[in-house]
Amino acid sequence: MYNEHKVSQNLSGVKMDITQLKYLAAIVENNFNISQAARQLYISQPALSKAITMLEKEANLQIFERLKGRLIELTTDGQLIFEHAKLIINHHDELMSLLEMRSRMGEGDVLLGIPPLVITALFSDFLSLVREKNPKMNVTVIENGGKSLEEMVTSGKLDFCVMVSPESFRNSKFIEIPLHKSEYAIFVAENHPLIDKQRISWNDLNNEDIALCDESFKTYHLFVDYIQSQNIEPHSLLTAYSWDYLFASIRKSNKITFLPDASQNIFNMNGVKMLRFENPMPWNISFVYRKKSNYTTAEKYLIDFVKSYFKK
Structure with a gap:
């Protein structure tokens, strides 16, 4: 049974940063193989070994069990720290993703083609929400029949197109994000x-x-x-x-x-x-756009927003 009181006493005044927690998690997730964990983290093996030794010294806790100098498993205290570390890392990564998405919000115009029935069935809330979340981006919606919109996105007249039954269109020059199946x-x-x-x-x-x-x-x-x-x-x-x-x-x-x-x-x-x-x-619906090396900040934002919204 974990002694959380003991661990909290020992960690009083100790500062662990996210990098140290990720080092700890990488070692555990690579079955205590320091070399493999170091490659995953893009650092040298000696640097990783030193970081773990310093962490144990600063925490005044033995985190890893060792056999002939090799890490073999977590101690009881180490297991408790690892369980909390996983939660902290997940929350940190979610926050970084959110901040990255917010930082990419920029002024810009995008042209989005959507068939009339699809816009009512799937996109009425989406369009109002994207404008609310990013008022600096101007989404111009072209409402037309799906066949006409296919021709427009193929000829470059649209940045994005919501397609009906895209399997009949599929083109290696375009990226497709499935949204809905019916x-x-x-x-x-x-x-x-x-x-x-x-x-x-x-x-x-x-x-x-x-x-x-x-x-x-x-x-x-x-x-x-x-x-x-x-x-x-x-x-x-x-x-x-x-x-x-x-x-x-x-x-x-x-x-x-x-x-x-x-x-x-x-x-x-x-x-x-x-x-x-x-x-x-x-009746399958997909979000389709042309492959290219660089997208504007507005285009990147809309792509990420579509993925997030329709993932629900």
Whole structure:
């Protein structure tokens, strides 16, 4: 059992800095191999040995058990110090990361492309929060269909792009950060003939009237390419830019619209029902930007903020 009172008495007046604690942790984590720990810490073995000896001398405690001059394990006091050292190191590293992130906050402009439905489903809180945290950075959001945004980021007209189903875009010149995974579904009026199905098959769309977003959206191309590959033939295909219009068009008709399942949390579902596919098409969202050797402070900040926000 640890004698914390004894340790605290012995450590009275002793100053341990973070470097000494990291030396101690590195030795333990490398199975008491001084040479290996020294390489990890980028210092010489004699310097590390001297630092540990000085730490024990200053603390007036034996931290390591030794056998023929070699470190073999921690003493009881050493184990107690090590447990506290791990916590202190973690808190220190978190603080340094926070300070580094804050220090990189600088004035700057970035252009961010986001499809309309995605901005409502995933980015409404994000955009207000990033502006609150870093008022010196100006994020200009370009709201357009996913297909159009892909072309813009590829041609360099956008700094960043939020993409739908990026697997069809993947390019070695770009970096992709996955943000969200979900699936597409269909939405119909509550009196539609398909309403009693638990799950629908793609073949159920044969001879149906489909309301779909226009060609500027990635969803249009994903849907059309897939039904053509499966020889599925709708009766008609109505396209529109407005997602609100598509949703409204099905409410009092037998039309079907094809949308991400997140739409049920965005649009008024009164009189409308969502039906899932037996074999659904994924609705995956990623944050995409071009690889380059140097990023502005504003670009670096936004990249870090995206990683932190969507890690939750």
